Amino acid sequence: MRRRLLTSTLVVAVIAVLLLGVPLGVVVSRLIVDEAAQELGAEAKRLVGEVEYARVQETPLDPQQLEQKYPGRYIQIWERGTPLRVTVVGTAPASGHLMTEDAQTNTGVYVRISRDRDQVERDVRARLLLIVALAVAALAVAVSLAVVQSRRLTLPLRDLAKIAERLGSGDARPSRHRYGIPELDRVAQVLDRSAARISDLLTREREFATDASHQLRTPLTGLTMRLEEIVAAADEPEVVREEGEAAIVQAERLTAVIDELLAAARRQRHAQAEPVAIDEVLIQQVREWEPVFKDAHRELRLEGTRGLKALATTGGFGQVVASLLENSLRHGGGRVTVTSTSGDNYVVVEVADEGPGIADEIAPKIFERNVSGGGGTGLGLTLARALAAADGGRLELVRRRPATFAVFLRPAEDDGRGNRVVSGPA
Structure with missing residues (x-):
């Protein structure tokens, strides 16, 4: 591309120089010749007037004085009379290539003045050489501008090509480069927006993988515990049967968790919310x-x-409760109480323990990613809030000490509020 720009610019400059320089040279040469002829004619007229005046005054002509007055000229003067007088001033050019002008009067005075034509042609060649030098300088300037312009265009294009290649290799950092050329700047802006979108997609993929591994850990832990119970109770058929059925439930729950994760990845969970028995x-x-x-x-x-009853998804709501119970088990203390109540606008499920609670410096950002007060992953509460929000509800920290978390869900139209029961063991 750079070579094509240089070639095209040079061709355009050469054509422009030829179209302007050739006519200019012709005009300049003609002007110089015409100017020399006019000057010689004016000298001839002035000289014939001087000869006529000297004749009237009966003053003889002084050839030396005329040669000093008209240097570089070859002058011939004829005066009618008896005898005919001829006066010659100067010497004829050796080349014999003359430019001549004549003048005469009615009284019989005839003047011919000549000059060397080669001198006029040397003057013409000097002016033409100046025009050629200016043309060469114009071509040099055009080539220099073409080089600068080609670098200004090709270097940004190479930079954009590197940015596009970097995006293709997975490096989705916006370049923020601008080049002062509106068209290239628009391309750079589009690439930056594409890089931001690709970065967002990659971040979502990484978060999805992290979320999936974290959410699958809880049902896998439960399944492992059930299998350990089966192994420990191998001599008791009834216990083995009961634990085997529980393990099957855990496996089914694990399948449901995977389905919920895939639905969340496709942003379809909110549309799947339905009345769920709390x-x-x-x-x-x-x-x-x-x-x-x-x-x-x-x-x-x-x-x-x-x-x-509330609007939710069974797997999503179950994951929220499981995350809260796991959080109470790892970071809380004492008895853990799960309480379900209903209000005018929400069905509320609270999970509270009797532990030391949450530190004041962590409480405002407890739901942020990678924030943990007890050496955990910092993902459980973040994912739990995201799952609750996907079902149209919300998860809040309602008390810091002891820690109490509440899940607010939209009530189903046919919730049919039940009766209050006396608390007791699960």
Whole structure:
């Protein structure tokens, strides 16, 4: 491209110089010749007047004085009379190439003045050489401008090609380069926007992989515990059967979690929210986590209003409750209470423990990614809030000490608020 720009610019400059320089040279040469002829004619007329005046005054002509007055001229003067007088001033050019002008009077005075034509032609050649030098200088300037312009165009294009290649290799950092050329700047802006979108997509992919690994860990842990119970109770057929059925439930829950993750990745979870029986999800979660809390010598209780329904997805809401229970198990202390209540606008599920609570410096950003107060991954609460929001609800920290988290869900139209029951063990 750079070579084509240089070639095209040089061709255009040469054509322009020829179109302007050739006519200019012809005009200049003609002007110089015409000017020399006019000057010689004017000298001839002036000289014939001087000869006529000297004749009237009967003053003889002085050839030396005329030669000093008209240097470089060859002059011939004829005066009519008896005899005919001829006066010659100067010497004829050796080349014999003359430019001559004549003048005469009615009284018989005839003057011929000549000059060397080669001198006029040398003057013409000097002017033409000056025009050629100016043309060469114009071509040099045109080539220099073409080089600068080609560099100004080709270097940004090479830079844009490198940026595009970098985007293709997975480096999605915006370049922020601008070149002062509107068209190239628009291309750079488009590449920067594409880089931002690609970076966002890659970030989402990484977050999805991280979220998937974190959310799959909980059901896998539950499945492992059930399988360990099966191994420990190999001599008790009834226990083995019961634990095997629980393991199947865990496997089904794991499948549901995978489906929920894929739906979340496609941004389809909000459209799948439907009336869900709150009790079924809470009881299922309490049953899964109760053995773990017993091993930790802690109590897990279920309280509140029964028979509530809310708009959610079973897998998503179950994941939220599981994340809160795991958070209480790892970072809390004492008894953990799961309470379900209903209001005019929301169905609320609270998970509270009796531990030391959440530090004041962490509480404002507890739901931010990678924020943890106890050496955890910092993803559980972030994912739980995202799942609750995907179902049209929200997850909030309602009390810092002891820590109490609440899930607010939209009530189903047919929730049919149940009766209050006395609290007791799960």
